[in-house]
Amino acid sequence: MELGVYFTNYIYVIVFMLLGVALPVGALTFGRLLRPNNPYDRKLSTYESGIEPEGDAQVRFHVAYYIVALEFVIFDVETVFLYPWAMALGELGWVGLNGGLIFIAILGLGLAYSWKKKVLEWN
């Protein structure tokens, strides 16, 4: 049964993931037996180069980070389309090529736009 093979492959994936979880859990549990445990306030305080931590650390980020995130979302999702296209290009022929090139051209235009708008400049 073809579906069987198909799913077997994913059983690999699941096993790997479970093992991946098991290792840190096991190691940390095992480590508990070995390691000392002597917490006190000073030790548990946040590290801030030795001085008293000041204010909340979860501060606002510079807006550039958001913009990078947005750019990423756009371009990353665009690649979602490029993968199937790339795979099937052999059969799609010229029609497929034209479509893809238009797509990439628009993508490139978007990139040029953000470039020109200085979104890509850090600071």
Place this chain on the structure above:
Amino acid sequence: MIANILTLLVFLPLAGALLIFTIPNENKNVIRSIATATSLVALLISLIVWANFDRGASGLQFAQLVQWIDIGFLQLNYEIGIDGLSMPLLVLTTVVTALAIFASFSIENRVKEFYIWTMVLLTGMLGVFVALDMFLFFLFFELTLIPMFFIIGIWGGKEKVYASFKFLVYTGLGSAVMFITFIVMFFKGAQASGEATFSMIQLAEVFANPANPEVLTSGVRAALFLALFVAFAVKLPVFPFHTWLPNAHVEAPTAASMILAGVLLKMGGYGLIRIGVGIFPDQATRFALLIAILGVVNIIYGALLALVQTDLKRLVAFSSISHMGIVLVGIASFTASGMQGAIFQLVSHGFISALLFFMVGAIYERTKTRTISELGGLSKSVPVLAGFTLAAAMASVGLPGLSGFVSELLAFIGVFGASAEILPAAKTIGVIAGIGIILTAAYLLWAMQRTTFGPMDEKYSGLPDARPLEYIPMIGLLGFSILIGVYPNILSDVINITVLDILSKIGG
């Protein structure tokens, strides 16, 4: 020339409006002259029509039919024509409007707009009286709405905005009901005859055809007729749809009040006779009692309220309501004289109420008050104005020799002669209506007594009397009233055959 004369008449004022539009604001006198000239030409044309009207022929004259809009299942025609019913009203419209324009020379602000709107209004009113296609009728009916809204709203008195909106919404609602009814009639007609038309004449035939009982059941006809009645009742106005009228009349500028009372109300009565009775004669007779009772209520209610008014213009406004009741009673009698009385009343009230409003306006212009108790002794300070006011009041009361008398007399003859099948309690109704007439005499005479006679207030001593220009509307309107009063044949000549036509449908 004669063939297209109605079209010319209807759209002439519109052309005048366009001409005025091109004149700069500052040239007030030029604008006034154009408006006057236009209205006078319109008057002239209407008189030509009057002269050429074949008094002996039944049916429509000067008819014209042009296909206008064709939307597949919906054909609209530009179908116009007049008969004895619309002829007098056409002349009434041109006369009152022309005289109202004379009366409006005192308006100084935004003259251009005023005359543009007046001209548009004139087109609308004339259109209503000549339209034979119901859709066209509706269009013209609506066309009167916007100009009047503006005229009341811009040039009106203190409460002008309230009054204009009340006018807009009431009459708008009336139009909506009318429109819905028209469309339903259109569909029912199409269902019955297979031919989709808005033509009043064709529809009248379709609806009169007894071969269409399944589609046009008595219930459907009754509903349609009542809906039409409500629609026109707003305009006429019939109690309880009358509340817009006092506001609108009181707040409107003199000229607009004249047109409003003189012509606009007549559109309601005209519509009722033309479409309501014309297409649903059987239903009209069926509801004759209802119409008559409403008419009586109108008469009494209007008169009673007029009795307690302190504001002269308001009093005149309520007298209009009262007088319109007579139209209803006249129609409800379904006799030749009753119907004639109704039409006579429409015309005669057009002249008289216009005159009354003009007089009130003229007095107000001088004394700056309309409160009855503050006036007094006007006959001493402004004898000519007081005289004409008195004459107008007398005409309104129905003094013999004036038009009011003729119409009331005809209506009463009609009521008392009505067949018992159609109008059961005719005599009672007649008597109660008669009481209403007495009340009319009471409030008008009382008001006259308090305003024109009595001791003269010192502050009114130096008031100027009628200006030459004011003589034109005064004499004109009173003249027509007297003319009809002493020579009613001039009108009944024209009306007669049409009235008989209408009555013949009732099968009486």
Place this chain on the structure above:
Amino acid sequence: MDLIWIILYAVILLGALLGAVTYAILFERKVIGYMQVRPGPNRHGPWGLLQTIADVMKLLMKEDIIPTAADKKVFILAPVIAFVPSFAIFATIAWSENIYGADLNIGVLYFIGISSITTLGVLMGGWSSNNKYSLLGAIRGVAQVISYEIPLVLSIIGVVILVGSLNFRDIVFYQQEIGMWLIIPQFLAFIVYMISAIAELNRSPFDLPEAESELVSGYHTEFSGFRFAFFMLAEYVYAIAISALATTLFLGGWLGPAFLPGIVWFLLKMCLFMFFWFWLRATLPRARVDHLMGFGWKVLIPLALLNIVITAIIKVWMG
């Protein structure tokens, strides 16, 4: 029955990876040491072979500190989230013609998809620590990783166009078929891939998120003991994975002269890449953050797009 084999395969691979990471770290320290003309670790065991093991033991016995200000649940979860995907990637790597785990038809996509989850672990770690350095480090790290992920992903598309499949084995078979490693027709893609891979791995010269001089230790400042170890482990496992991917995509996977078995060729090529990473670290200074971001967006992405266009045209042209 199958399941047992699968588990066995996974366990063996895990063991191998742990060993590989252990010695990769040693390898790195040695390589850099020699390059800087010093011996590197040499006290524990012959040539310092036991150095990393000692380090691991030390980490295992370190006290486990979770700062009071930290968001405890996320803090505990973060290293696991960072490690699991980097290990799960290996489920699909084909070591040789016959040694492979999941033979996924979407292998490359799986690789890319799973590997980007690691970023989440980094972000969670940085954020949950409630420490300014950690947060800044994490944010910077994420910004860098996602910026370079795009050219990385785009560069692979060139290969996909040529091969017409996302399966790792198909990719290698294709190279066998045309008798050429894809590094030759896809040289541009290879360059883009290499550079973005370095940034993806947060390795020098793009190791800004961990810039000790500026941010103490980046996102894992507050992590200690084995929690810290798992971040490090994830990093190295990921480095191996990227090397394995590069090997498959560009260097013909297990292909090589027949005197050595395929898997050995594969591992050798992987080691070459590993060495390359370490070499760079010893050689190049750290890049400036604005240069870094600008480079990715303004140079690598256009280059990758250009590569796709050229490859696509050639592919269709050739039929």
Place this chain on the structure above:
Amino acid sequence: MVPVELFLALGAILFCIGLYGVLTRRHLVIVLVCIELMLNSVNINLIAFSSIGPFANITGQVFTLFVITLAAAEAAVGLAILIALYRNRESIDAIKQDLLRW
């Protein structure tokens, strides 16, 4: 074989959770996330139909690709607007966005 109804139920549950979140949450980022959840429930439906539906074919998966993309685009725009909003108002609490009321 897993019946398609189970996937549909999962989709429905996700959709409801998303809708509930949109309606009740005050933090606008979470609201946006909930919208994503709703869109993903659609994806589950489509994929389920596409693989084990009564008329299983590839179209559903293609549709899913588009949904994912457009969801991402929408999220991107939503977040961008959110940033602008935050800069203007110093708050992304849904309840506090009340300049526009009648």
Place this chain on the structure above:
Amino acid sequence: MSAFDANWSLMTPEIVLLCLALLIFTIDFMTGIKGSKPFLGRLSIISLLITAILVVLTNNVSGNIAQVFIVDKFAMIFKLIILVGVAFVITISMHYLEKNSDVYQGEFYSLLLFATLGAMIMVSSADLITLFVGLELLSISSYCLAGFKKRNKKSTEAAIKYVILGGVASAFILYGMSFLYGLTGTTGILEIGRDLGALYDQYPFIIMMSLLFMLVGFGFKISIVPFHMWAPDVYEGSPTPVTAFLSVVSKLAAFGLVLRMFIIAFGSIFDEWSFLLAIFAALTMIIGNFIALTQKNVKRLMAYSGIAQAGYLVVPLATTLTPDITMSIIAFYGIAYVMMTLGAFAVITLVTESAGKEDISSFNGLYYRSPFMAIAMTVFLVSLAGLPITAGFFGKVYIFIGAVTGGMIWLAVIMIATSIVSFFYYFGIIKQMYMNEPNENDEVLNPPLSLSVMVTVAVTVTLFLGFFPGLVTKYFNSFHWFF
């Protein structure tokens, strides 16, 4: 027929518009982002006109691309309406942007063009996927446009509300679509329409649910009650030309979508949804008109007015008529709606930008300040109110007659009754213009030539269609609307 041997030339207008939009976009960022760029506005208008010409030229024959993209009379008329509408919106924008220099002009125009493209794809699509892509292209561009004044608190708030509710609406539409796909195994609207009748006997509940979900989503997009809550907020906050765009182009395009979806895909189960739509239409007309009465902000007022107008537009869809007649009615009203609403928005933009506030009182004494604009506005408002002799009047008459023909007299009566209610607020503005004195600091308005020309065109068409509706309707009646 597959996509490979399809007649792609059918898509010429869209492709050309895309290229031109990208060109404008490129020119914009190549010439620096900021600064006044009226030439881009002019270029955009020219692009739209070119596209409009192409739309007419390529629509001689009906055709389709792989059953995904359809070209028929329906698409043609809607595209023309959309293109003309956008051209008007851009004319308004050019004036607006001159007054608001903080807005990035080129982006504004190109976003408008992209949105237009989305709208065009929407009305031409015959596949759920294409349809959805078009819808989102339009929606996402609109979200950006709504928040275009990014330093303005109201604008960003409007945008975020729009994004959230738009997103939810999209989710609803998609959720409904997913079931439709699942049951039929296809996303082609024509095929769905063919299969649905039979399937409905089998799965009435699921199909009804799918339909309801889509109705909710589409209801949001065309802002019918009870899914209208976003519209007033978004309309008020958005820059005025964007409000115009949303209330006209966006709404009509979404409406085109609804029509194609309901007439073609759900046509075979008409009886199941027509009454529901009728109720929605009635609610929309009633609530839209009544709430509009209380509005003091002119854009908000136009929003409620737009909601009410959407109600009128739904009426023909809910009545039993042949699709061709339904379409004639809607198309006629659509044209009238574009002309009167955009004309009104042109005047509103002029007035509010000069006054610096959006209160209705900014219309005080407009007649003294610019008689032409006041008269034009009067024509538009009278048309919106549905009084003769204007395009709006005949549009309503047409709808009304359609409703009566279709046997929904009660709906027709509600329509007329609510029209009367609308007199209050439309004439309220007229009152401000004619019966109030101008505000203290208001000066004489000097509209730019382009705006005057646009308003003139709108007035002319509004009046012309009022006098001679037959010319257009005769043409429409000769159509076979759907492919």
